[in-house]
Amino acid sequence: MNPIGIRIGMTSCHSLTTTTMRAAFHDSTKTSSRVLQRCRASQPRVIQRTFRAHRQTHQNPNNHRDPGLHWTSVLSFPQTVPGPAQVPSRGKQIQQLQQPDEEYDVLIVGGGATGAGIALDAASRGLKVACVERGDFASETSSRSTKLIWAGIKYMGSAISGLLSWKTLTHPVQSFQNFHDEMMMVYHCHVERRYMMTKQPHLCHWVPLVVPFYAWHLNPPPLGEPLFAFFPILAPLTFKIYDALSVFTCPSSYIITKNKAAHCFPQLQLHDLKYASVFYEAQHNDARTNLAIALTAADRGATIVNYVEMMDFVFDENKVVGAVVQDRMTGNEWIVRAKQVVLAGGPFTDALRQREVRQESSDPFQPAVEGASGTHIVLRGGIVPENLGLLDYRTRDGRFLFILPWQGHTLVGTTDQKDPAQTLHNVPEDEIEWLLEESQKYLALPEPLQRSDVLSAWRGWRPLAVDPHAPPDTAVSRDHIISEHPVTGVLFIAGGKWTTWRQMAQDVTDRVVARLSLDRKCETLEIPLHGAEGYSEGLWKQVISKYKDMDEGMAKHLVETYGGLVWEVLACGPGGKWDEQRLVPGYPYIDAEVIYACREYACTVEDVLSRRTRLAFLNKEAAQSAIRRVADVMAQELQWSPAVKKQQIAAAQNYIGTFLCIMFTATTLSDDSSSHAVSRSAELLSCAKTAVKIAQQQHPGQDGWWSTTTYLSLHSGITTSYPQLEEGLSLLRTMDVELQQLESLVRRRGHTNDPTELIALSVKRLETDAQELAALIQKMMPVHARGQLHKHWQCIQQWFQSTAQQQGTRLKNILKIRATVLAEQELRRQRFSVSAVKPTTFNHTSPLFMDSPVRPPQQNANATAQTSAQNGAHRTYGGAPSYYGGPRPTGYGGGYGSQSNTPYYQGPHHSVGMRQRRGLQHDTQQQETQQEQMMLQQRLQQRQTNQRLQEARQAERSLAELGTL
Ligand SMILES: Cc1cc2nc3c(=O)[nH]c(=O)nc-3n(C[C@H](O)[C@H](O)[C@H](O)COP(=O)(O)OP(=O)(O)OC[C@H]3O[C@@H](n4cnc5c(N)ncnc54)[C@H](O)[C@@H]3O)c2cc1C
Structure with a gap:
């Protein structure tokens, strides 16, 4: 077929390659077959390939990366959503990519660091560029790096070591060559790091x-x-x-x-x-850097779109002249024609290259990525x-x-x-x-x-690279390789590092430009990325001075994420207090960022929580708790119907769930340890109160902890002359670390190991430290200090006291969090028990709870849960309400304080922890029955855990399959 023929063929086919064509593939009616035949006749190769891609997709419906979001055809991205900072919007980009008569100079497959980088370089050299990414930008490797723009100290070490080894005596030329190559790689990394640090300071x-x-x-x-x-x-x-x-x-x-x-x-x-x-x-923040590169490319004229997948190649004879792509939001498919196709699929490059292999070809496929x-x-x-x-x-x-x-x-x-x-x-x-x-x-x-x-x-x-044309035992490279298929003409790039994204892009674009017989030099070393303009180190202070109620942490986060575009983000804010805009407490992410993310081409809740903000990468649970809020904001911005919103929420839950191992969730549902934690909490609170009391004896002061540390370290002469000062500082530092530790302990929701004893230990240690600090402050003032020196010491003493008080308040807050966490746990537990059990009347009055302020509630378990939340978990967690003759759940074993669940239950519940130690008297028979029951219950729990374990393993296997392309 001549080139003109294929163009005509492709154009006629184009009109069919949208939803109609897709319907044709799935519909077995005669009409559909006719449509298919007509299409096949006009463009046999395209159809053959396209059909193959479809077949693959349907044979394994989990082929796509986002479970729940493939083949939906109900999602769309409204044209009305603008792009960020005058960059064309996603809607416009899709429209542009669908232009039937368009032929691009280069089509790049993959929108990770490498693909987006090539798009930027090529667009800045004046080429007509299209770039498609099947997920979100940086949805694969480029958001999961160590976040270092590094120059490879390890490679330098091994280069030197290699040079000084015995091998240099036996194979000197080879040794010097290796040394030179490794050092050049390190040197290039340095150049790239310098570029990022000087030209893109808002990102690094x-x-x-x-x-x-x-x-x-x-x-x-x-x-x-x-x-x-x-x-x-x-x-x-x-x-x-x-x-x-x-x-x-x-x-x-x-x-x-x-x-x-x-x-x-x-x-x-x-x-x-x-x-x-x-x-x-x-x-750096890798996903944000990736997005900045993609948006800069769009700004420079590249048609770069996320959630568009390359399904197959389009051939003219043996040459590749374009690709069949699919909009994963709508399911629409069409052909994008290009003079040159470049594969930048990272670790998935081989899966793309395999589509080049002609069915009739007898050459074995040579992988390029390990x-x-x-x-x-x-x-x-x-x-x-x-x-x-x-x-x-x-x-x-x-x-x-x-x-x-x-x-x-x-x-x-x-x-x-x-x-x-x-x-x-x-x-x-x-x-x-x-x-x-x-x-x-x-x-x-x-x-x-x-x-x-x-x-x-x-x-x-x-994506470690192996040159497919190199001898079999060649080592894989951490540097990149660029290779071209001798027949199809498709270029691919594999390997490399985040650090060298710009250099890699330059090398590929040089090849493309040479193939197109153009003379265009690379300019990217001079190009500031999206957000660099208007950024300065002190920009966050300007933000705070304009938005008075915004705290420093939030302002710094916004400036470091959006650079000079921070004002545009803030203008999206729905109004009201900034603190109330937080997606989740304790994190600086706000609603305005979600709205802005929709302009930055975010299409799913997952995009916002994983890559526009990094919440899922930082704290899976926090991200999960923000899903609904993000979905609400996005639904309004992107005009989602309730069904689409529901689908988005489910997909986000599914995806964010994978940020921790599934096995963990399944194997760590230990109820006993939780109830143990509960019964110990009153004891803990009293310990904590003592610690707080000691800390509160100190007077409040002005200075903050870190600022004064800096001040003191500046005047380090003072600390060396007076060792007690150093001692005090180190005590405070230790307390600070201990408090952080305690904070994470109390936030733990009793998954794995019961943190109760650790909390008790932590509080004890803080108590000791606080006492020691108080004694130290007492004797801190030197006996003979007079005048200025006296005042100076008074100042320091006061600061110590105020810091100690701050620590005390923090401790108090931490323990409040503990109470809330426990209350939440009980609520959940109650809900779980109620749904799994049928009520039975229980008339035993336990001596254990005679002194409990909680009286027997003749009410349902939901109301009980409410009471427990109101009263504070440490009192109600023993399951007190259900001990007083009210309806009591049976069935599922192991609820807090409701350990027995068999109809012949007679005696009081076994209660671990303090209450038990205070001396419960059981008669032997009761004890035996109870032991039997406990054993039964343990076996039941064991079975349940094993079952969940199996389910989790099964789920894990399915997910692994799901990820395999
Ligand atoms: C654990 C780890 C830590 C690392 N740490 C560092 C570090 O600290 N510093 C450093 O410099 N480097 C680091 N790296 C290396 C660096 O992250 C990678 O080299 C870089 O991100 C690779 O980018 P990429 O664009 O080539 O691949 P990717 O980011 O994987 O992009 C490839 C893209 O192609 C898309 N794609 C695949 N098939 C199709 C299709 N059919 N249609 C459309 N799109 C498709 C994928 O969805 C994907 O987004 C690390 C790597 C790993 C794994």
Whole structure:
């Protein structure tokens, strides 16, 4: 078929390749077959391929990444929603892409960092660009990185070590070549990092990384390289060379002594610490950077759209001349023609390349990408200081592990596991365990981190590249490869890093420009990304001065996310107090951002919660609790019908659910531990009250805790002259860490291990610390201090007192949260019990609750739940209302305080914890019956848990299948 023929064919086919054509494929009626035949006759190859794509999709309906959102045909994106900052709206972009007569210079498949980068580069060189992304921008690897724009210290280390090895004597040329290649890669990373830090300061910031050394010689050496055995001695020099490669444009590396480490990194394990080296990398919010690149590309004229999937290639003879694409919001399909097609599918590139393979071809398919999965976990903030990260270079299996402050939380990652790519996050439990264990090796935390401290976890797949035309045993590369199919002419790019997105895009576009015989130079080094204009470091202060009731945290978050476009976001605000606009308490995300996200091409609730904001990545539970609110706002903006909204909510719940391992939810429903926690709460509260009382004896002052710390460290002469000051400061710091720990403990909802004892321990420790601090303040003033010095000391003393009081108030608040959490748990439990049981009358008056202020309620269980919530969980959690002859649930075992559930139940319930210890008298028979019952109940629970476990495993398997393309 000649090119003209195919154009005519394609145009005629175009009118059929929308819903009509799709209906034809699914409908077996004669009319549909006729439509199909007509279409086949006019464009046989397109149809053959398109049909194949359809067949694949339908054979495995879970092929798509978002369960619940495929083939809906009911979702749409209204034309009326504008784009952000004069960028064309998503509706306009779709319209443009559907133009039947349009032929693009280049069509890019994939809108991750690489694909969006190519779109930007090509558009800025004046090419006519189309880019399609089947999910949201950065919905795959590019939102699941370690968030470092890094220059590859590890690669530099192995390059040097390789050069100094025996191999250099036997194969000198090869050795020098390897050294040169690795160092050039590190150098290029430095160039890219410099570009990001200088041109895109609204997206990136420096993060100093501490490398602690506990011995002068390491055995076994890190990364298995003998030279690294001397890393503790060589580190300062290595980091200086690293700085030099960046032409000293990054803050200079330095070393810190043990004493300094105790001051600036109080969480660090100090025992046996020799010293620590500190070097700098850059950090960013990867999904937002990806979006900024995509929107800048759109601004420069690229037609770039999310939720449009490439289904198949369009051939002219053997050459690829375009692709069949599908709008996943509506199900519409059409053809996009292009002179050059570029695949930037990250770890899914091979799945795309496979579609190039001609059925009649006998050549075996050569894969180009080797997937390696990496898991991250997110913990609360404060595990490392707010502005310092930690590099563990000696993990048990030789990987590098980063513990980084990120978005007010602690990010730990990553693992490295050979694994074919999947689209959902579900993380293997053993990787979470590994990360938890490794992350606390160098940390002296008040309590060991536990599984339930993990707020969110996700997994991404590195697109490690193998050149399909290279010899079989060639090593996979962390650098990128660009290759072209000799027959179809399709280009693909694989491998690389987030850091090098711009360089990768430049290399691909150079190839495209050369193929199109054009002479256009790359300009991206000079292009500021979306949001860079109007940004300055102090912009958040201007925001606060305009919006008086906005707090600093929210203003900083908005400025760091939207840069100079912050005003546009704020203008979307629905009005009222900013604090009331929060999507969830404790996080700076607001309604205005959801409205703005719709302009930024967000199509689903998942987009907003995972990538426009990063809530799901930070805290899965918080994200889940925000789903409805986000859906409400989006429904209004995007004119969703109630049915669509419902579908969106279900899909978001499904997706966000994968941010923690499914196994976890299923295996950790321990009721006994929860009821134990409940019965201990009164005891805990009284402990806490004592601690608060001690803290409240201090007088209020003016200064905040951190500002004064900075002040004091500036005048460090004072702290060295008066050791009690240092002592006081370190006490306060410890208390601060303890409080954070306590906070996360009380927020825990009794999933895994019962936190009660840990809470008690934590409160005890705080109590001791508070007493010690009070005594210290008493004797702090030097006996002979006079005049100014006297005043100075008074000031410091006052500040100590006020800080201690703040800590006390915080402790009180934390325990209030505890009461609320427990009340919530009881409500849920009550609801669960009621639905699963039938009521029975119970006439026993338990001596246990004779002194309880709660009287027997002759009411239903819902009302009981209400009472319990009102009275505070620590009183009602023993299940007191149901002990007084009112209707009482039976059936499901293990509800709080309602442990017995058999009809022959006679005696009082077994009650663990304090009440039991106070001396319940049971007669032997009763005890035996009870024991029997408990055993029965335990078996029942065991069975239920096993059943849930099986269900979870089944679900996990389905999800894994679902992710496999
Ligand atoms: C755990 C981990 C940690 C990392 N940490 C860092 C780090 O700290 N620093 C760093 O520099 N790099 C890091 N990386 C590497 C970096 O994240 C990746 O190199 C980069 O994100 C890859 O981007 P990409 O665009 O090539 O792939 P992706 O982001 O996966 O994009 C490919 C896109 O193609 C789309 N696609 C697939 N099929 C189709 C189709 N048929 N139609 C339309 N679209 C399609 C997918 O939906 C996807 O969005 C890390 C990687 C991992 C896995």
